[in-house]
Amino acid sequence: MVDMQPTTPRKTVAILGPGGVGGLVGALAARAGHRVVFLAGPPTVEALRADGVSVTSTLFGDFTVPVEADTVLRDPVDLCVVAVKHTALPAALDRVPASLVSDGLVLPLLNGVEHVDTLRQVFDPASVAAGVIRVESTRTAPGRIVHGSPFAQVDLASRTAPPARVDSAAEILRGAGLTTRTRDDEQAMLWDKLTVLAPFALLTTRHRAPIGEVRTAHRDELVELVTEVATVGRASGGTVTIEAALSFSEGFPPGARSSMQRDAEAGRPIELDAIGGAVLRAARSHGIPAPTTARLVAQLA
Ligand SMILES: NC(=O)c1ccc[n+]([C@@H]2O[C@H](COP(=O)([O-])OP(=O)(O)OC[C@H]3O[C@@H](n4cnc5c(N)ncnc54)[C@H](OP(=O)(O)O)[C@@H]3O)[C@@H](O)[C@H]2O)c1
Structure with a gap:
Protein backbone atom coordinates (compact mmCIF):
# COMPACT_ATOMS: atom_id res chain seq x y z
CA MET A 1 0.00 0.00 0.00
CA VAL A 2 1.22 3.56 -0.70
CA ASP A 3 2.36 6.00 1.98
CA MET A 4 -0.14 8.80 2.17
CA GLN A 5 1.51 12.22 1.82
CA PRO A 6 -0.89 15.13 2.39
CA THR A 7 -0.56 17.55 -0.55
CA THR A 8 -3.37 19.92 0.53
CA PRO A 9 -4.91 20.55 3.99
CA ARG A 10 -6.41 17.27 5.18
CA LYS A 11 -10.14 17.12 4.55
CA THR A 12 -12.80 14.49 5.14
CA VAL A 13 -14.34 13.04 2.00
CA ALA A 14 -17.23 10.60 1.68
CA ILE A 15 -17.69 8.55 -1.46
CA LEU A 16 -21.20 7.22 -1.99
CA GLY A 17 -20.80 4.36 -4.47
CA PRO A 18 -17.26 2.93 -4.70
CA GLY A 19 -17.54 1.88 -8.35
CA GLY A 20 -15.54 2.85 -11.42
CA VAL A 21 -15.91 6.58 -10.77
CA GLY A 22 -16.23 6.68 -6.97
CA GLY A 23 -13.46 4.17 -6.42
CA LEU A 24 -11.03 6.13 -8.57
CA VAL A 25 -11.87 9.55 -7.11
CA GLY A 26 -11.83 8.22 -3.54
CA ALA A 27 -8.57 6.33 -3.95
CA LEU A 28 -6.88 9.40 -5.42
CA ALA A 29 -8.17 11.56 -2.54
CA ALA A 30 -6.92 9.00 0.00
CA ARG A 31 -3.54 8.85 -1.73
CA ALA A 32 -3.36 12.65 -1.48
CA GLY A 33 -3.70 12.32 2.30
CA HIS A 34 -7.38 13.04 2.90
CA ARG A 35 -9.57 11.02 5.22
CA VAL A 36 -11.85 9.08 2.86
CA VAL A 37 -14.92 7.12 3.94
CA PHE A 38 -16.53 4.89 1.31
CA LEU A 39 -20.27 4.27 1.75
CA ALA A 40 -21.65 1.03 0.35
CA GLY A 41 -23.58 -2.15 1.16
CA PRO A 42 -22.21 -4.59 3.77
CA PRO A 43 -20.29 -6.99 1.46
CA THR A 44 -18.48 -4.12 -0.29
CA VAL A 45 -17.76 -2.41 3.04
CA GLU A 46 -16.20 -5.64 4.30
CA ALA A 47 -14.02 -6.00 1.19
CA LEU A 48 -12.83 -2.39 1.32
CA ARG A 49 -11.99 -2.54 5.02
CA ALA A 50 -9.99 -5.72 4.46
CA ASP A 51 -8.09 -4.87 1.28
CA GLY A 52 -8.42 -1.10 0.66
CA VAL A 53 -8.91 0.19 -2.86
CA SER A 54 -6.52 -0.77 -5.67
CA VAL A 55 -6.23 1.31 -8.81
CA THR A 56 -4.65 0.27 -12.09
CA SER A 57 -4.10 3.32 -14.25
CA THR A 58 -1.65 4.41 -16.91
CA LEU A 59 -2.30 8.03 -15.92
CA PHE A 60 -2.06 7.72 -12.13
CA GLY A 61 0.01 4.56 -11.78
CA ASP A 62 -0.92 1.37 -9.98
CA PHE A 63 -1.46 1.77 -6.25
CA THR A 64 -3.43 0.50 -3.28
CA VAL A 65 -4.69 2.67 -0.42
CA PRO A 66 -6.20 1.61 2.90
CA VAL A 67 -9.62 3.25 3.32
CA GLU A 68 -12.45 3.53 5.78
CA ALA A 69 -15.77 2.07 4.72
CA ASP A 70 -19.20 2.07 6.29
CA THR A 71 -22.83 1.46 5.45
CA VAL A 72 -23.84 4.94 6.67
CA LEU A 73 -22.04 8.23 7.13
CA ARG A 74 -21.35 8.93 10.81
CA ASP A 75 -19.14 12.06 10.83
CA PRO A 76 -19.41 15.47 9.14
CA VAL A 77 -17.60 15.72 5.81
CA ASP A 78 -16.16 18.51 3.67
CA LEU A 79 -17.07 16.75 0.44
CA CYS A 80 -19.49 13.95 -0.39
CA VAL A 81 -19.01 12.58 -3.90
CA VAL A 82 -22.12 10.79 -5.16
CA ALA A 83 -21.10 8.15 -7.69
CA VAL A 84 -23.80 5.49 -7.75
CA LYS A 85 -25.69 4.72 -10.92
CA HIS A 86 -28.85 6.78 -11.24
CA THR A 87 -30.98 3.67 -10.80
CA ALA A 88 -29.48 3.18 -7.30
CA LEU A 89 -29.64 6.82 -6.20
CA PRO A 90 -32.80 6.90 -4.03
CA ALA A 91 -31.73 3.90 -1.90
CA ALA A 92 -28.12 5.07 -1.69
CA LEU A 93 -29.06 8.51 -0.36
CA ASP A 94 -30.37 6.89 2.84
CA ARG A 95 -26.71 6.37 3.77
CA VAL A 96 -26.04 10.12 4.03
CA PRO A 97 -27.72 12.08 6.87
CA ALA A 98 -28.24 15.63 5.57
CA SER A 99 -26.92 17.19 8.79
CA LEU A 100 -23.47 15.68 8.17
CA VAL A 101 -22.98 17.45 4.82
CA SER A 102 -24.56 20.78 5.78
CA ASP A 103 -21.18 22.55 6.05
CA GLY A 104 -19.65 20.74 3.08
CA LEU A 105 -20.51 20.04 -0.54
CA VAL A 106 -22.46 17.19 -2.12
CA LEU A 107 -21.02 16.60 -5.58
CA PRO A 108 -22.79 14.12 -7.87
CA LEU A 109 -20.76 12.76 -10.78
CA LEU A 110 -23.65 10.86 -12.35
CA ASN A 111 -24.50 11.21 -15.99
CA GLY A 112 -27.84 12.93 -16.62
CA VAL A 113 -29.26 16.32 -15.65
CA GLU A 114 -32.19 15.84 -13.28
CA HIS A 115 -30.48 14.24 -10.26
CA VAL A 116 -29.05 17.58 -9.11
CA ASP A 117 -32.54 18.85 -8.31
CA THR A 118 -33.30 15.56 -6.58
CA LEU A 119 -30.28 16.17 -4.34
CA ARG A 120 -31.46 19.72 -3.63
CA GLN A 121 -34.69 18.27 -2.27
CA VAL A 122 -32.77 15.97 0.08
CA PHE A 123 -29.91 18.29 1.15
CA ASP A 124 -29.66 22.02 1.77
CA PRO A 125 -29.25 23.57 -1.72
CA ALA A 126 -26.31 25.57 -0.35
CA SER A 127 -24.52 22.21 0.00
CA VAL A 128 -25.20 20.92 -3.51
CA ALA A 129 -23.18 21.40 -6.69
CA ALA A 130 -23.44 19.77 -10.09
CA GLY A 131 -20.50 17.80 -11.41
CA VAL A 132 -19.49 16.14 -14.63
CA ILE A 133 -16.66 13.64 -15.02
CA ARG A 134 -14.95 12.63 -18.23
CA VAL A 135 -13.20 9.34 -17.62
CA GLU A 136 -13.33 5.63 -18.44
CA SER A 137 -13.02 3.69 -15.24
CA THR A 138 -14.36 0.28 -14.30
CA ARG A 139 -14.86 -1.54 -11.04
CA THR A 140 -13.76 -5.10 -11.78
CA ALA A 141 -14.44 -6.34 -8.21
CA PRO A 142 -15.19 -4.56 -4.93
CA GLY A 143 -12.30 -2.15 -4.36
CA ARG A 144 -10.61 -3.02 -7.68
CA ILE A 145 -10.58 -0.16 -10.17
CA VAL A 146 -9.21 -0.16 -13.70
CA HIS A 147 -8.88 3.35 -15.09
CA GLY A 148 -8.43 3.06 -18.85
CA SER A 149 -8.60 6.60 -20.25
CA PRO A 150 -5.54 8.83 -20.57
CA PHE A 151 -7.66 11.60 -19.00
CA ALA A 152 -9.76 12.12 -15.87
CA GLN A 153 -11.46 15.50 -15.81
CA VAL A 154 -14.05 16.87 -13.41
CA ASP A 155 -16.10 20.04 -13.98
CA LEU A 156 -18.08 21.60 -11.13
CA ALA A 157 -20.69 24.35 -11.08
CA SER A 158 -23.47 25.36 -8.72
CA ARG A 159 -26.31 27.84 -8.90
CA THR A 160 -27.06 27.32 -5.20
CA ALA A 161 -23.80 26.69 -3.30
CA PRO A 162 -21.47 29.53 -2.26
CA PRO A 163 -18.52 29.75 -4.69
CA ALA A 164 -16.04 29.28 -1.81
CA ARG A 165 -17.48 25.82 -1.09
CA VAL A 166 -17.29 24.81 -4.73
CA ASP A 167 -13.71 26.09 -4.92
CA SER A 168 -12.74 24.22 -1.80
CA ALA A 169 -14.14 20.95 -3.22
CA ALA A 170 -12.37 21.63 -6.52
CA GLU A 171 -9.12 22.07 -4.61
CA ILE A 172 -9.48 18.61 -3.05
CA LEU A 173 -10.03 17.00 -6.45
CA ARG A 174 -7.25 18.98 -8.13
CA GLY A 175 -4.83 18.14 -5.33
CA ALA A 176 -5.73 14.48 -5.79
CA GLY A 177 -4.58 14.63 -9.41
CA LEU A 178 -7.84 15.07 -11.31
CA THR A 179 -7.98 17.78 -13.96
CA THR A 180 -10.56 20.03 -12.32
CA ARG A 181 -12.42 23.12 -13.54
CA THR A 182 -15.10 25.24 -11.93
CA ARG A 183 -17.67 26.61 -14.33
CA ASP A 184 -20.25 29.38 -14.11
CA ASP A 185 -23.18 27.76 -15.86
CA GLU A 186 -24.48 24.55 -14.30
CA GLN A 187 -27.19 23.92 -16.90
N1 LIG B 1 -17.41 4.56 -15.18
C1 LIG B 1 -17.17 5.57 -15.99
O1 LIG B 1 -16.16 5.56 -16.70
C2 LIG B 1 -18.09 6.78 -16.01
C3 LIG B 1 -17.70 7.91 -16.74
C4 LIG B 1 -18.50 9.04 -16.69
C5 LIG B 1 -19.67 9.03 -15.96
N2 LIG B 1 -20.05 7.90 -15.30
C6 LIG B 1 -21.28 7.96 -14.51
O2 LIG B 1 -20.93 7.85 -13.14
C7 LIG B 1 -21.96 7.19 -12.42
C8 LIG B 1 -21.36 5.98 -11.69
O3 LIG B 1 -20.94 5.07 -12.68
P1 LIG B 1 -19.88 3.90 -12.39
O4 LIG B 1 -19.46 3.40 -13.71
O5 LIG B 1 -18.88 4.36 -11.43
O6 LIG B 1 -20.83 2.84 -11.71
P2 LIG B 1 -20.42 1.43 -11.04
O7 LIG B 1 -19.02 1.08 -11.37
O8 LIG B 1 -21.53 0.50 -11.34
O9 LIG B 1 -20.42 1.78 -9.49
C9 LIG B 1 -21.57 2.08 -8.80
C10 LIG B 1 -21.28 1.78 -7.36
O10 LIG B 1 -22.45 2.11 -6.61
C11 LIG B 1 -22.57 1.17 -5.59
N3 LIG B 1 -23.93 1.13 -5.09
C12 LIG B 1 -25.04 0.60 -5.65
N4 LIG B 1 -26.10 0.74 -4.83
C13 LIG B 1 -25.63 1.37 -3.73
C14 LIG B 1 -26.22 1.78 -2.51
N5 LIG B 1 -27.53 1.61 -2.25
N6 LIG B 1 -25.44 2.39 -1.57
C15 LIG B 1 -24.13 2.60 -1.81
N7 LIG B 1 -23.50 2.22 -2.96
C16 LIG B 1 -24.25 1.61 -3.88
C17 LIG B 1 -22.12 -0.13 -6.19
O11 LIG B 1 -21.75 -0.91 -5.09
P3 LIG B 1 -21.27 -2.43 -5.14
O12 LIG B 1 -19.80 -2.30 -5.31
O13 LIG B 1 -21.65 -2.96 -3.82
O14 LIG B 1 -22.00 -3.06 -6.30
C18 LIG B 1 -20.96 0.32 -7.07
O15 LIG B 1 -19.75 0.26 -6.36
C19 LIG B 1 -23.02 6.81 -13.45
O16 LIG B 1 -24.03 7.80 -13.48
C20 LIG B 1 -22.24 6.81 -14.77
O17 LIG B 1 -23.08 7.08 -15.89
C21 LIG B 1 -19.28 6.77 -15.30
Whole structure:
Protein backbone atom coordinates (compact mmCIF):
# COMPACT_ATOMS: atom_id res chain seq x y z
CA MET A 1 0.00 0.00 0.00
CA VAL A 2 1.22 3.56 -0.70
CA ASP A 3 2.36 6.00 1.98
CA MET A 4 -0.14 8.80 2.17
CA GLN A 5 1.51 12.22 1.82
CA PRO A 6 -0.89 15.13 2.39
CA THR A 7 -0.56 17.55 -0.55
CA THR A 8 -3.37 19.92 0.53
CA PRO A 9 -4.91 20.55 3.99
CA ARG A 10 -6.41 17.27 5.18
CA LYS A 11 -10.14 17.12 4.55
CA THR A 12 -12.80 14.49 5.14
CA VAL A 13 -14.34 13.04 2.00
CA ALA A 14 -17.23 10.60 1.68
CA ILE A 15 -17.69 8.55 -1.46
CA LEU A 16 -21.20 7.22 -1.99
CA GLY A 17 -20.80 4.36 -4.47
CA PRO A 18 -17.26 2.93 -4.70
CA GLY A 19 -17.54 1.88 -8.35
CA GLY A 20 -15.54 2.85 -11.42
CA VAL A 21 -15.91 6.58 -10.77
CA GLY A 22 -16.23 6.68 -6.97
CA GLY A 23 -13.46 4.17 -6.42
CA LEU A 24 -11.03 6.13 -8.57
CA VAL A 25 -11.87 9.55 -7.11
CA GLY A 26 -11.83 8.22 -3.54
CA ALA A 27 -8.57 6.33 -3.95
CA LEU A 28 -6.88 9.40 -5.42
CA ALA A 29 -8.17 11.56 -2.54
CA ALA A 30 -6.92 9.00 0.00
CA ARG A 31 -3.54 8.85 -1.73
CA ALA A 32 -3.36 12.65 -1.48
CA GLY A 33 -3.70 12.32 2.30
CA HIS A 34 -7.38 13.04 2.90
CA ARG A 35 -9.57 11.02 5.22
CA VAL A 36 -11.85 9.08 2.86
CA VAL A 37 -14.92 7.12 3.94
CA PHE A 38 -16.53 4.89 1.31
CA LEU A 39 -20.27 4.27 1.75
CA ALA A 40 -21.65 1.03 0.35
CA GLY A 41 -23.58 -2.15 1.16
CA PRO A 42 -22.21 -4.59 3.77
CA PRO A 43 -20.29 -6.99 1.46
CA THR A 44 -18.48 -4.12 -0.29
CA VAL A 45 -17.76 -2.41 3.04
CA GLU A 46 -16.20 -5.64 4.30
CA ALA A 47 -14.02 -6.00 1.19
CA LEU A 48 -12.83 -2.39 1.32
CA ARG A 49 -11.99 -2.54 5.02
CA ALA A 50 -9.99 -5.72 4.46
CA ASP A 51 -8.09 -4.87 1.28
CA GLY A 52 -8.42 -1.10 0.66
CA VAL A 53 -8.91 0.19 -2.86
CA SER A 54 -6.52 -0.77 -5.67
CA VAL A 55 -6.23 1.31 -8.81
CA THR A 56 -4.65 0.27 -12.09
CA SER A 57 -4.10 3.32 -14.25
CA THR A 58 -1.65 4.41 -16.91
CA LEU A 59 -2.30 8.03 -15.92
CA PHE A 60 -2.06 7.72 -12.13
CA GLY A 61 0.01 4.56 -11.78
CA ASP A 62 -0.92 1.37 -9.98
CA PHE A 63 -1.46 1.77 -6.25
CA THR A 64 -3.43 0.50 -3.28
CA VAL A 65 -4.69 2.67 -0.42
CA PRO A 66 -6.20 1.61 2.90
CA VAL A 67 -9.62 3.25 3.32
CA GLU A 68 -12.45 3.53 5.78
CA ALA A 69 -15.77 2.07 4.72
CA ASP A 70 -19.20 2.07 6.29
CA THR A 71 -22.83 1.46 5.45
CA VAL A 72 -23.84 4.94 6.67
CA LEU A 73 -22.04 8.23 7.13
CA ARG A 74 -21.35 8.93 10.81
CA ASP A 75 -19.14 12.06 10.83
CA PRO A 76 -19.41 15.47 9.14
CA VAL A 77 -17.60 15.72 5.81
CA ASP A 78 -16.16 18.51 3.67
CA LEU A 79 -17.07 16.75 0.44
CA CYS A 80 -19.49 13.95 -0.39
CA VAL A 81 -19.01 12.58 -3.90
CA VAL A 82 -22.12 10.79 -5.16
CA ALA A 83 -21.10 8.15 -7.69
CA VAL A 84 -23.80 5.49 -7.75
CA LYS A 85 -25.69 4.72 -10.92
CA HIS A 86 -28.85 6.78 -11.24
CA THR A 87 -30.98 3.67 -10.80
CA ALA A 88 -29.48 3.18 -7.30
CA LEU A 89 -29.64 6.82 -6.20
CA PRO A 90 -32.80 6.90 -4.03
CA ALA A 91 -31.73 3.90 -1.90
CA ALA A 92 -28.12 5.07 -1.69
CA LEU A 93 -29.06 8.51 -0.36
CA ASP A 94 -30.37 6.89 2.84
CA ARG A 95 -26.71 6.37 3.77
CA VAL A 96 -26.04 10.12 4.03
CA PRO A 97 -27.72 12.08 6.87
CA ALA A 98 -28.24 15.63 5.57
CA SER A 99 -26.92 17.19 8.79
CA LEU A 100 -23.47 15.68 8.17
CA VAL A 101 -22.98 17.45 4.82
CA SER A 102 -24.56 20.78 5.78
CA ASP A 103 -21.18 22.55 6.05
CA GLY A 104 -19.65 20.74 3.08
CA LEU A 105 -20.51 20.04 -0.54
CA VAL A 106 -22.46 17.19 -2.12
CA LEU A 107 -21.02 16.60 -5.58
CA PRO A 108 -22.79 14.12 -7.87
CA LEU A 109 -20.76 12.76 -10.78
CA LEU A 110 -23.65 10.86 -12.35
CA ASN A 111 -24.50 11.21 -15.99
CA GLY A 112 -27.84 12.93 -16.62
CA VAL A 113 -29.26 16.32 -15.65
CA GLU A 114 -32.19 15.84 -13.28
CA HIS A 115 -30.48 14.24 -10.26
CA VAL A 116 -29.05 17.58 -9.11
CA ASP A 117 -32.54 18.85 -8.31
CA THR A 118 -33.30 15.56 -6.58
CA LEU A 119 -30.28 16.17 -4.34
CA ARG A 120 -31.46 19.72 -3.63
CA GLN A 121 -34.69 18.27 -2.27
CA VAL A 122 -32.77 15.97 0.08
CA PHE A 123 -29.91 18.29 1.15
CA ASP A 124 -29.66 22.02 1.77
CA PRO A 125 -29.25 23.57 -1.72
CA ALA A 126 -26.31 25.57 -0.35
CA SER A 127 -24.52 22.21 0.00
CA VAL A 128 -25.20 20.92 -3.51
CA ALA A 129 -23.18 21.40 -6.69
CA ALA A 130 -23.44 19.77 -10.09
CA GLY A 131 -20.50 17.80 -11.41
CA VAL A 132 -19.49 16.14 -14.63
CA ILE A 133 -16.66 13.64 -15.02
CA ARG A 134 -14.95 12.63 -18.23
CA VAL A 135 -13.20 9.34 -17.62
CA GLU A 136 -13.33 5.63 -18.44
CA SER A 137 -13.02 3.69 -15.24
CA THR A 138 -14.36 0.28 -14.30
CA ARG A 139 -14.86 -1.54 -11.04
CA THR A 140 -13.76 -5.10 -11.78
CA ALA A 141 -14.44 -6.34 -8.21
CA PRO A 142 -15.19 -4.56 -4.93
CA GLY A 143 -12.30 -2.15 -4.36
CA ARG A 144 -10.61 -3.02 -7.68
CA ILE A 145 -10.58 -0.16 -10.17
CA VAL A 146 -9.21 -0.16 -13.70
CA HIS A 147 -8.88 3.35 -15.09
CA GLY A 148 -8.43 3.06 -18.85
CA SER A 149 -8.60 6.60 -20.25
CA PRO A 150 -5.54 8.83 -20.57
CA PHE A 151 -7.66 11.60 -19.00
CA ALA A 152 -9.76 12.12 -15.87
CA GLN A 153 -11.46 15.50 -15.81
CA VAL A 154 -14.05 16.87 -13.41
CA ASP A 155 -16.10 20.04 -13.98
CA LEU A 156 -18.08 21.60 -11.13
CA ALA A 157 -20.69 24.35 -11.08
CA SER A 158 -23.47 25.36 -8.72
CA ARG A 159 -26.31 27.84 -8.90
CA THR A 160 -27.06 27.32 -5.20
CA ALA A 161 -23.80 26.69 -3.30
CA PRO A 162 -21.47 29.53 -2.26
CA PRO A 163 -18.52 29.75 -4.69
CA ALA A 164 -16.04 29.28 -1.81
CA ARG A 165 -17.48 25.82 -1.09
CA VAL A 166 -17.29 24.81 -4.73
CA ASP A 167 -13.71 26.09 -4.92
CA SER A 168 -12.74 24.22 -1.80
CA ALA A 169 -14.14 20.95 -3.22
CA ALA A 170 -12.37 21.63 -6.52
CA GLU A 171 -9.12 22.07 -4.61
CA ILE A 172 -9.48 18.61 -3.05
CA LEU A 173 -10.03 17.00 -6.45
CA ARG A 174 -7.25 18.98 -8.13
CA GLY A 175 -4.83 18.14 -5.33
CA ALA A 176 -5.73 14.48 -5.79
CA GLY A 177 -4.58 14.63 -9.41
CA LEU A 178 -7.84 15.07 -11.31
CA THR A 179 -7.98 17.78 -13.96
CA THR A 180 -10.56 20.03 -12.32
CA ARG A 181 -12.42 23.12 -13.54
CA THR A 182 -15.10 25.24 -11.93
CA ARG A 183 -17.67 26.61 -14.33
CA ASP A 184 -20.25 29.38 -14.11
CA ASP A 185 -23.18 27.76 -15.86
CA GLU A 186 -24.48 24.55 -14.30
CA GLN A 187 -27.19 23.92 -16.90
CA ALA A 188 -24.79 24.36 -19.82
CA MET A 189 -22.26 22.04 -18.18
CA LEU A 190 -24.82 19.26 -17.59
CA TRP A 191 -26.58 19.56 -20.94
CA ASP A 192 -23.37 19.77 -22.96
CA LYS A 193 -22.29 16.40 -21.53
CA LEU A 194 -25.74 14.84 -22.06
CA THR A 195 -25.96 16.15 -25.63
CA VAL A 196 -22.82 14.24 -26.55
CA LEU A 197 -23.53 11.18 -24.40
CA ALA A 198 -27.22 10.45 -25.10
CA PRO A 199 -26.99 9.58 -28.83
CA PHE A 200 -23.84 7.50 -28.23
CA ALA A 201 -25.42 5.59 -25.33
CA LEU A 202 -28.87 5.06 -26.85
CA LEU A 203 -27.71 3.92 -30.29
CA THR A 204 -24.84 1.66 -29.23
CA THR A 205 -27.18 0.00 -26.73
CA ARG A 206 -30.10 -0.30 -29.16
CA HIS A 207 -28.00 -1.81 -31.94
CA ARG A 208 -25.62 -3.73 -29.62
CA ALA A 209 -22.81 -2.38 -31.72
CA PRO A 210 -19.81 -0.10 -31.30
CA ILE A 211 -20.20 3.49 -32.48
CA GLY A 212 -18.26 2.85 -35.72
CA GLU A 213 -20.89 0.35 -36.84
CA VAL A 214 -23.70 2.69 -35.76
CA ARG A 215 -22.14 5.47 -37.86
CA THR A 216 -22.12 3.35 -40.99
CA ALA A 217 -25.14 1.03 -40.66
CA HIS A 218 -27.52 3.48 -38.90
CA ARG A 219 -26.31 6.84 -40.13
CA ASP A 220 -29.71 8.47 -40.80
CA GLU A 221 -30.95 7.48 -37.37
CA LEU A 222 -27.76 8.85 -35.78
CA VAL A 223 -28.16 12.20 -37.54
CA GLU A 224 -31.86 12.40 -36.57
CA LEU A 225 -31.12 11.59 -32.95
CA VAL A 226 -28.16 13.95 -32.63
CA THR A 227 -30.27 16.73 -34.18
CA GLU A 228 -33.13 16.14 -31.73
CA VAL A 229 -30.93 15.91 -28.65
CA ALA A 230 -28.83 18.95 -29.56
CA THR A 231 -31.99 20.98 -30.22
CA VAL A 232 -33.37 20.00 -26.82
CA GLY A 233 -30.00 20.63 -25.18
CA ARG A 234 -29.77 24.15 -26.63
CA ALA A 235 -33.33 24.93 -25.51
CA SER A 236 -32.41 23.69 -22.02
CA GLY A 237 -29.35 25.93 -21.64
CA GLY A 238 -26.69 23.85 -23.39
CA THR A 239 -24.20 25.36 -25.81
CA VAL A 240 -23.46 22.43 -28.15
CA THR A 241 -24.80 23.14 -31.66
CA ILE A 242 -26.16 20.42 -33.94
CA GLU A 243 -23.02 20.70 -36.07
CA ALA A 244 -20.75 20.37 -33.03
CA ALA A 245 -22.77 17.41 -31.71
CA LEU A 246 -22.50 15.66 -35.09
CA SER A 247 -18.80 16.28 -35.12
CA PHE A 248 -18.47 14.82 -31.58
CA SER A 249 -20.29 11.70 -32.75
CA GLU A 250 -17.75 11.38 -35.59
CA GLY A 251 -14.90 11.74 -33.12
CA PHE A 252 -15.51 8.63 -31.00
CA PRO A 253 -13.04 5.83 -31.87
CA PRO A 254 -14.91 3.29 -34.06
CA GLY A 255 -14.65 0.55 -31.44
CA ALA A 256 -16.08 2.68 -28.60
CA ARG A 257 -18.94 1.14 -26.61
CA SER A 258 -21.04 2.97 -24.06
CA SER A 259 -21.38 2.00 -20.42
CA MET A 260 -25.14 1.76 -20.98
CA GLN A 261 -24.41 -0.88 -23.58
CA ARG A 262 -22.07 -2.76 -21.22
CA ASP A 263 -24.71 -2.63 -18.48
CA ALA A 264 -27.40 -3.92 -20.87
CA GLU A 265 -25.18 -6.75 -22.09
CA ALA A 266 -24.41 -7.74 -18.49
CA GLY A 267 -28.11 -7.73 -17.56
CA ARG A 268 -27.65 -4.80 -15.14
CA PRO A 269 -30.19 -1.95 -14.89
CA ILE A 270 -29.46 0.79 -17.44
CA GLU A 271 -29.56 4.56 -16.90
CA LEU A 272 -32.22 4.90 -19.59
CA ASP A 273 -34.50 7.21 -17.65
CA ALA A 274 -31.67 9.51 -16.55
CA ILE A 275 -30.39 9.82 -20.12
CA GLY A 276 -33.15 9.19 -22.70
CA GLY A 277 -36.02 9.91 -20.31
CA ALA A 278 -34.50 13.26 -19.32
CA VAL A 279 -34.15 14.31 -22.97
CA LEU A 280 -37.80 13.41 -23.61
CA ARG A 281 -39.09 15.30 -20.58
CA ALA A 282 -37.09 18.39 -21.56
CA ALA A 283 -38.33 18.08 -25.18
CA ARG A 284 -41.92 18.00 -23.96
CA SER A 285 -41.42 20.97 -21.66
CA HIS A 286 -40.03 23.03 -24.57
CA GLY A 287 -42.56 21.75 -27.12
CA ILE A 288 -39.81 20.22 -29.27
CA PRO A 289 -40.72 17.07 -31.24
CA ALA A 290 -38.37 14.18 -30.44
CA PRO A 291 -39.81 11.12 -32.23
CA THR A 292 -36.49 9.31 -32.71
CA THR A 293 -35.56 9.68 -29.04
CA ALA A 294 -39.07 8.54 -28.01
CA ARG A 295 -38.90 5.44 -30.24
CA LEU A 296 -35.43 4.45 -28.98
CA VAL A 297 -36.41 4.95 -25.33
CA ALA A 298 -39.53 2.82 -25.86
CA GLN A 299 -37.52 0.10 -27.61
CA LEU A 300 -34.91 0.02 -24.84
CA ALA A 301 -37.35 0.16 -21.94
N1 LIG B 1 -17.41 4.56 -15.18
C1 LIG B 1 -17.17 5.57 -15.99
O1 LIG B 1 -16.16 5.56 -16.70
C2 LIG B 1 -18.09 6.78 -16.01
C3 LIG B 1 -17.70 7.91 -16.74
C4 LIG B 1 -18.50 9.04 -16.69
C5 LIG B 1 -19.67 9.03 -15.96
N2 LIG B 1 -20.05 7.90 -15.30
C6 LIG B 1 -21.28 7.96 -14.51
O2 LIG B 1 -20.93 7.85 -13.14
C7 LIG B 1 -21.96 7.19 -12.42
C8 LIG B 1 -21.36 5.98 -11.69
O3 LIG B 1 -20.94 5.07 -12.68
P1 LIG B 1 -19.88 3.90 -12.39
O4 LIG B 1 -19.46 3.40 -13.71
O5 LIG B 1 -18.88 4.36 -11.43
O6 LIG B 1 -20.83 2.84 -11.71
P2 LIG B 1 -20.42 1.43 -11.04
O7 LIG B 1 -19.02 1.08 -11.37
O8 LIG B 1 -21.53 0.50 -11.34
O9 LIG B 1 -20.42 1.78 -9.49
C9 LIG B 1 -21.57 2.08 -8.80
C10 LIG B 1 -21.28 1.78 -7.36
O10 LIG B 1 -22.45 2.11 -6.61
C11 LIG B 1 -22.57 1.17 -5.59
N3 LIG B 1 -23.93 1.13 -5.09
C12 LIG B 1 -25.04 0.60 -5.65
N4 LIG B 1 -26.10 0.74 -4.83
C13 LIG B 1 -25.63 1.37 -3.73
C14 LIG B 1 -26.22 1.78 -2.51
N5 LIG B 1 -27.53 1.61 -2.25
N6 LIG B 1 -25.44 2.39 -1.57
C15 LIG B 1 -24.13 2.60 -1.81
N7 LIG B 1 -23.50 2.22 -2.96
C16 LIG B 1 -24.25 1.61 -3.88
C17 LIG B 1 -22.12 -0.13 -6.19
O11 LIG B 1 -21.75 -0.91 -5.09
P3 LIG B 1 -21.27 -2.43 -5.14
O12 LIG B 1 -19.80 -2.30 -5.31
O13 LIG B 1 -21.65 -2.96 -3.82
O14 LIG B 1 -22.00 -3.06 -6.30
C18 LIG B 1 -20.96 0.32 -7.07
O15 LIG B 1 -19.75 0.26 -6.36
C19 LIG B 1 -23.02 6.81 -13.45
O16 LIG B 1 -24.03 7.80 -13.48
C20 LIG B 1 -22.24 6.81 -14.77
O17 LIG B 1 -23.08 7.08 -15.89
C21 LIG B 1 -19.28 6.77 -15.30
